[in-house]
Amino acid sequence: MEQIDILGYFAGVLIVMSLLPQTVKSWRTKSTRDLSVWRYIIYVVGLILWIVYALLIDNGPVAIMNGIGLILATIILYLKIKYK
Amino acid sequence: MEQIDILGYFAGVLIVMSLLPQTVKSWRTKSTRDLSVWRYIIYVVGLILWIVYALLIDNGPVAIMNGIGLILATIILYLKIKYK
Known part of the structure; x- marks a missing residue:
């Protein structure tokens, strides 16, 4: 794999992993009022x-x-x- | 462009455009408590x-x-x- 591809994969991993703190936060707080439902349906x-x-x-x-x-x-x- | 590439671009456009309803919602409600700040920093x-x-x-x-x-x-x- 070339260095340039490593940059691409690293960026991709960051983008995907950025969902983790949101998942943990929503799970813990049980509060999702400020999240857009359309954002996640389209996503x-x-x-x-x-x-x-x-x-x-x-x-x-x-x-x-x-x-x-x-x-x-x-x-x-x-x-x-679930939590609206 | 091949049909298969059109699928890829269409998926990419959906993924990017899914940010729009969240932007509009946060802008309108001025309420972002339930959003994870780390989600957006990493993103x-x-x-x-x-x-x-x-x-x-x-x-x-x-x-x-x-x-x-x-x-x-x-x-x-x-x-x-801004709105925490």
């Missing part, structure tokens, strides 16, 4: 399509990374709908 | 690196798309810090 759909795309172009790492993102985003969406 | 850093990566590999559309995402994420981060 989840986008991630599903992105994973399909990654699988079609045979890019396993991107599929896995966004699969983790999809799990986290789905949890946040669930918490948003 | 902004990740997007900046991702844009640098896209520029390095000469992928203009991805750089522009994530540039829009960076603007929206920075506005949300600003609103989060």
Whole structure:
């Protein structure tokens, strides 16, 4: 893997992992009033399509990374709908 | 552009555009208590690196798309810090 690709993967990992503090915060506080439900509905759909795309172009790492993102985003969406 | 690439770009546009309802909501309600500040700090850093990566590999559309995402994420981060 070239150095330039490492930068891309590192950026991707940061972007996906940035969902983690939101998941933990929403889980702990049980308060999601300020979150936009549309933000997470559109995000989840986008991630599903992105994973399909990654699988079609045979890019396993991107599929896995966004699969983790999809799990986290789905949890946040669930918490948003549950706690309003 | 192949059909498969259109899927990738469409997914990317959805993912970036999903920030819009959150930006509008936070702007209108002036309430950002439930947003995780770390989510947006890590996200902004990740997007900046991702844009640098896209520029390095000469992928203009991805750089522009994530540039829009960076603007929206920075506005949300600003609103989060301003309104707590």
